[in-house]
Amino acid sequence: xxxxxxWLALTADRPAGAxxxxxxxxxxxGEPAGWMAAWARRRRPLAGALRADARIVDRGGAxxxxxxxLPPAGVRVPVDDLAVQQARREVxxxxxxxxxxxxxRDASHFEGAIxxxxxxxxxxxxxxxxxxxxxxEVGAGLFGRVAPPAGPVIxxxxxxxPWPWDRYxxx
Amino acid sequence: MPTTSLAPGAIVPDLRLPDHxxxxxxxxxxxxxxxxxxxxxxxxxxxxxxxxFRRLIAFQDEVEVAYAxxxxxxxxxxxxxxxxxAGLGARWTFLCDPGREAQRALGLRETTDTLNDPYVPxxxxxxxxxxxxxxxxxxxxxxxxxxxxxxxxxREITRPIGPDWDAxxx
Numbered sequence: 001x002x003x004x005x006x007w008l009a010l011t012a013d014r015p016a017g018a019x020x021x022x023x024x025x026x027x028x029x030g031e032p033a034g035w036m037a038a039w040a041r042r043r044r045p046l047a048g049a050l051r052a053d054a055r056i057v058d059r060g061g062a063x064x065x066x067x068x069x070l071p072p073a074g075v076r077v078p079v080d081d082l083a084v085q086q087a088r089r090e091v092x093x094x095x096x097x098x099x100x101x102x103x104x105r106d107a108s109h110f111e112g113a114i115x116x117x118x119x120x121x122x123x124x125x126x127x128x129x130x131x132x133x134x135x136x137e138v139g140a141g142l143f144g145r146v147a148p149p150a151g152p153v154i155x156x157x158x159x160x161x162p163w164p165w166d167r168y169x170x171x
Numbered sequence: 172m173p174t175t176s177l178a179p180g181a182i183v184p185d186l187r188l189p190d191h192x193x194x195x196x197x198x199x200x201x202x203x204x205x206x207x208x209x210x211x212x213x214x215x216x217x218x219x220x221x222x223x224f225r226r227l228i229a230f231q232d233e234v235e236v237a238y239a240x241x242x243x244x245x246x247x248x249x250x251x252x253x254x255x256x257a258g259l260g261a262r263w264t265f266l267c268d269p270g271r272e273a274q275r276a277l278g279l280r281e282t283t284d285t286l287n288d289p290y291v292p293x294x295x296x297x298x299x300x301x302x303x304x305x306x307x308x309x310x311x312x313x314x315x316x317x318x319x320x321x322x323x324x325x326r327e328i329t330r331p332i333g334p335d336w337d338a339x340x341x
Contacts, residue, residue, distance in 0.1 A: 092263075093257070096192055148190070152235040152262040152263045168204060
């Protein structure tokens with residue numbers, strides 16, 4: 001991944017042209033729930049795609065449990081909303097997930113969050129206090145394990161970059 | 172300072188240590204190009220450290236929006252550092268050096284405490300390349316930096332590296 005962010009989307013069928021994709025099942029029922037896919041490119045691949053920290057994607061990644069928090073249709077909350085800030089603080093304070101990222105559509109709104117865990121039966125997701133979390137079993141080949149955010153910074157390094165991306169491009 | 176490893180102008184080595192969760196981390200990755208407060212502390216058991224940490228806890232509410240970092244290092248093992256960090260309410264990374272390899276490399280052993288062999292309490296403010304701007308010897312509590320001193324150091328470091336330090340105006 002050379003970009004700081006990727007596009008991420010939940011789709012009904014396996015999407016063509018994705019950089020990485022994996023089948024998804026609803027947890028804990030195991031009911032098929034489509035595919036989750038990532039695209040490493042500038043242009044939005046499909047209407048529902050959201051930007052995420054590029055580091056969460058790993059085509060060699062093991063299956064994972066994912067908490068996907070998305071605002072209800074028509075609800076738009078600023079990234080700088082106090083509740084979203086506090087959720088980021090709680091991510092830093094708690095035992096780390098394997099990967100986490102805000103989901104963005106533009107430079108100013110919180111469009112959701114994704115939290116990836118393995119082996120602990122599902123960590124509590126601080127973003128689930130904002131909007132309901134959908135817990136999904138995601139197959140191998142999509143999500144990796146990322147070093148926890150260094151903290152304590154909760155700001156974005158450039159408004160287009162989903163937190164916790166943690167540095168400016170020159171670094 | 173009792174060592175030259177934190178002398179102003181020295182570059183702190185790219186320490187590789189486990190963090191409070193046991194993940195292997197490098198100092199360069201934690202600094203990541205930001206001004207950084209690097210703190211060496213004796214251990215969770217020291218009342219002076221507990222008091223100084225409360226100062227840093229208050230400071231993190233500013234650091235979290237100011238593109239700067241805090242990194243704390245001790246000889247405590249990860250499980251102890253994690254519990255101490257959680258009890259404090261800290262939201263930055265604690266590095267753990269229970270084998271004391273980094274302590275030896277830096278020459279920062281507090282020789283008067285032969286029971287715990289802790290780090291000598293010290294704080295250094297670092298440039299993005301880990302060059303020491305200023306160091307504070309905290310063996311005596313009053314040697315530790317005030318928040319005003321830390322703010323001044325971080326301003327001094329940030330000003331020349333921030334191309335937009337002077338706010339863009341028409």
